[in-house]
Amino acid sequence: MKEWEKDCPILLTQRLISGKWKLSIIWFLAQNNVMRFGELKNAFDDSLLTQKMLTQHLKDLERDHLVNRQVYNEMPPKVEYSLTPTGKSFIPVLEHMEKWGQHYMHIHTDEA
Amino acid sequence: MKEWEKDCPILLTQRLISGKWKLSIIWFLAQNNVMRFGELKNAFDDSLLTQKMLTQHLKDLERDHLVNRQVYNEMPPKVEYSLTPTGKSFIPVLEHMEKWGQHYMHIHTDEA
C-alpha cells in the first residue's frame, strides 16, 4: 500500500479487521470453533447484521486466510466456517483488545 | 450501542481506533512522547494524510481520552499532543497487533 506500511504491520492488521462485524465474527468463531452460516447469523440475532454483510465479511476473511470455508455439496446446503491457524493466532490479540476495552470501560464509565 | 457490546469490549476498542490514521497517530506519539501538530503532520509526509483528517482524528482521540492536547497561547500558535495514561495503556495492544502483523506478513508473503 504505502511506503511506510512495511514499517507498520499495524496498518496491515487494521486493514484485515476493517469491517464493522469482522472482529465479532472472529470472536464467535474463536468461541465455537466451527459454525455454520445460519449459526453465525443467529449469533448476531439482536443486531442489524444482514446476510449480505455477513457473506461479504466472510469472503474477505477467507481471502485474507483468517477463516476456512468448508462446503458440503448436500441438499439442503451446508457450509461451515472455522478459523485457520493464522486466524487462531489472532485470538490472543483479540483477547488483548478485549481486556483493554474492559480496562477502558472501567476507567471511563461515564460515556459509551 | 448494541446489547451485546457490553459483552464485547472489543467493539468498543474497534470503535476507538476506527479511522484510517488513528493507529499511526498513536504509534508516532508512543515513539516520540510529545509532538506538535506540524511534527505529526511531517511524520506522515509521504502519505496522503490531510490536515483535516489529522485534526479530526486528533479531536476524536482527545474526546476518547487517548491523547492530551496542550495549547500554548503564543504567537505563532503552538499545540502539543501526547498520550494520556489511557492512551499509553494501549501501547502494548498496539505492539501486539504489530507483532501479529509481522507474523502474518511472514506467512503470507505473497500478497498485501
Add this chain to the structure above:
DNA sequence: CTGCATCCGGAACGATACTG
C-alpha cells in the same frame, strides 16, 4: 502555525427480492 468550513466522490453499509 494551527485549525475550521465547505463541497464532493467513493466506499462501506443496509433493506429487499430473488436463486440453486
Add this chain to the structure above:
DNA sequence: CAGTATCGTTCCGGATGCAG
C-alpha cells in the same frame, strides 16, 4: 440453507480555501 443481485443511503476521506 446459503447465498447473489440490485438499489438506496450514509459516512468516511480528500481537495481547497479561509481564519486567528
